Amino acid sequence: MAKAKAPQTQPAKTHAKAPAAPARPKPAPAPKAPPAPAEDPVFGPLWERFCAEANFNPETLELEASVIREEIAKLQERVAEKQSELDAITHREKTARDKMTALLKVGFSPEAVLSAMKVEFRGKKAAARVKEKEVEVGDDEKAAVLDVLDREGQPLSEVVKHTGRDPKDIQRVLTALVADGKVNTQGERKAKLFMLA
Structure with missing residues (x-):
């Protein structure tokens, strides 16, 4: 009897290796922050004095x-x-x-x-607003009011008392000083205080 031929074995396929991914570049180091400027030695004491x-x-x-x-x-x-x-x-x-x-x-x-x-x-007619006549305030009037004000604040009645002027005149002068930025206000109406800016 003829011997059966043994099946020929095929050589195993070799897989080609994928090319290695290129190495990622390392991030550049962050730039160092510039050193903080040294504080002026005069600033600290002057700031405390200003605050006080x-x-x-x-x-x-x-x-x-x-x-x-x-x-x-x-x-x-x-x-x-x-x-x-x-x-x-x-x-x-x-x-x-x-x-x-x-x-x-x-x-x-x-x-x-x-x-x-x-x-x-019935339609209501809007009331026409009468524009108040602007009256200029003199420097002497402003100076007289500024002399009696302080930074703690005073009500209108106290300012009137110290100046001896009519309340309407003082109110007019104070309004002008507030507009000039020389006087600040705090509170409302009767509780409003006027103080040096």
Whole structure:
């Protein structure tokens, strides 16, 4: 008998190696921050003196900020009220038309409807604002008021008392000084204080 031929074995396939990925370059070191400049030796003592003499401290600043926050809150409330009024005016024509339609459907006579409508929806004339006559404030008047003010703050009554002037005149001078940036205010109305800027 003839011997069976043994199956020929194929040589194992060799897988080619993938090329190695190039090495990532190392990031450049971050530049060093420049050294902080040395503080002027005069600055520290001068700053402390300034804070003491000008009453410049966190407590005072926070007090001033709280007053402004209160004023802003009141203004926002006022704006909301005016916005509500504006919305009502904007929709007043439609409201009036709906009202007249409803009154006519109920059976009121035209004259009765007209009378009722005129009472409820009469147009309001905006009051013309009279611009106050600007009166110039003299330097002598300003100097007299500045002489009695301090950085702690004084109410209008105290300024009037020290100057012996009419309250309206003092109010006019103080308003001019505030506009000049020479006087600051704190509080509102009767609680308002005037102080040197």
